[in-house]
Amino acid sequence: MVQLDALAPGTRVRVTQQLPQTHTVWSTAVEGIVVRYRQAQTGSWFAHAKDDRLWLDRLELKKDDGELVSLNLDQYSVIETV
Numbered sequence: 001m002v003q004l005d006a007l008a009p010g011t012r013v014r015v016t017q018q019l020p021q022t023h024t025v026w027s028t029a030v031e032g033i034v035v036r037y038r039q040a041q042t043g044s045w046f047a048h049a050k051d052d053r054l055w056l057d058r059l060e061l062k063k064d065d066g067e068l069v070s071l072n073l074d075q076y077s078v079i080e081t082v
Contacts, residue, residue, distance in 0.1 A: 007037040007059065011081060015059065018076040030069055031082060032061035 007013070014031040042054045057073040071077070 007034050007079070009034050009036060013059075013061070014080045014082050015061070015071055015073075016078045016080075017071065017074075018078075020076070030061060030063065030071070032063040032069060035060040035062050035068065 011034045012032070013034060014029055016027060016029040019026040037057075037059050039055050040058045042056060059071045059073055059079075061069045061071065063069060073079075
């Protein structure tokens, strides 16, 4: 697994995200080149966090076909360098 601060632009990664369900887990994976990693605020006013906004780890990837993907990372996200 990759440290979030090591996600330099140009690094090729595979991100697997999981959504736990009652009796199963849904998972999906996306692979691409890191365009940008940042913490960005949402429009959530009820979060009672820094500046009264909820801050999320966001990873932007460029897939091989040119598609740009923006991922919200959470505790179920696994990032591997490829």
